[in-house]
Amino acid sequence: MNAVVKQMPEVDVVISQKGMLYRFFSICFAYPDESTHAWWKDIRTIHEILGIVSSLDGTEELVRRITPKFEDLVTNFSLLTSEEFESTYIAMFACGVPQVLCPPYSSLYSSADDDKRLAEMHKVTAFYEEYGMVISSEFKDLPDHASVEFEFLQYLEYEKELARATGHDERVGFFQNAVLTFLDRHVLKMIDGMVAVSATIEPNNVCCQIIDIVKDIVHFDHESRGAAIRNNPSSLKG
Numbered sequence: 001m002n003a004v005v006k007q008m009p010e011v012d013v014v015i016s017q018k019g020m021l022y023r024f025f026s027i028c029f030a031y032p033d034e035s036t037h038a039w040w041k042d043i044r045t046i047h048e049i050l051g052i053v054s055s056l057d058g059t060e061e062l063v064r065r066i067t068p069k070f071e072d073l074v075t076n077f078s079l080l081t082s083e084e085f086e087s088t089y090i091a092m093f094a095c096g097v098p099q100v101l102c103p104p105y106s107s108l109y110s111s112a113d114d115d116k117r118l119a120e121m122h123k124v125t126a127f128y129e130e131y132g133m134v135i136s137s138e139f140k141d142l143p144d145h146a147s148v149e150f151e152f153l154q155y156l157e158y159e160k161e162l163a164r165a166t167g168h169d170e171r172v173g174f175f176q177n178a179v180l181t182f183l184d185r186h187v188l189k190m191i192d193g194m195v196a197v198s199a200t201i202e203p204n205n206v207c208c209q210i211i212d213i214v215k216d217i218v219h220f221d222h223e224s225r226g227a228a229i230r231n232n233p234s235s236l237k238g
Helices: 017-029 034-041 043-054 060-078 082-094 106-110 114-130 146-165 169-198 206-231 233-237
Strands: none
Touching: 017 043, 017 146, 017 206, 034 060, 034 082, 043 060, 060 206, 082 206, 106 114, 106 169, 114 146, 114 169, 146 169, 169 206
């Protein structure tokens, strides 16, 4: 993990498919380098991510919807140099001029006004700490950055699988509920807000396309988790 740290026990844990998706989302919003650009241009990236999504229950319609979006995204990446992609990322998420086009911070979208934004960031940090995660001192951005929040969701998925692997069944539901709660309180508001902002950006760019794809998958995951809990409330207990 890049932005978050926690002492991990020496137990072999196979990361879940949803955990891999959240790791992918974290990379989507992390500051890019040349390897990120090359990764997006590689057609195998589409096959890898679509393969993960296809492995989940009930994703047939989702796969049909996002496949052409992924294909367009990779095509557009093939037209960009690494430097051009970095410039697009900076303008969208970091320090665009005269303003950042689409800030990747959940507190901007979940707080009613600027005066309450700091309180929202504290809520995010408190949520991290409640579930045993702290921000690395080397991380130089805000705690509610999209990349960090998706990395946190990956961490929760790891903890869920660790609980399963070590026979702590009561904690499996604990972490399942944590994912759903964090999505409700912070992530969905952020990604929906970013979608609304990116829709106003002309010309639409690869970062806007990434946001749209992430939105589709995150909403599907949220809805499927909620449905699973409604159908089997005892799953929260393990």
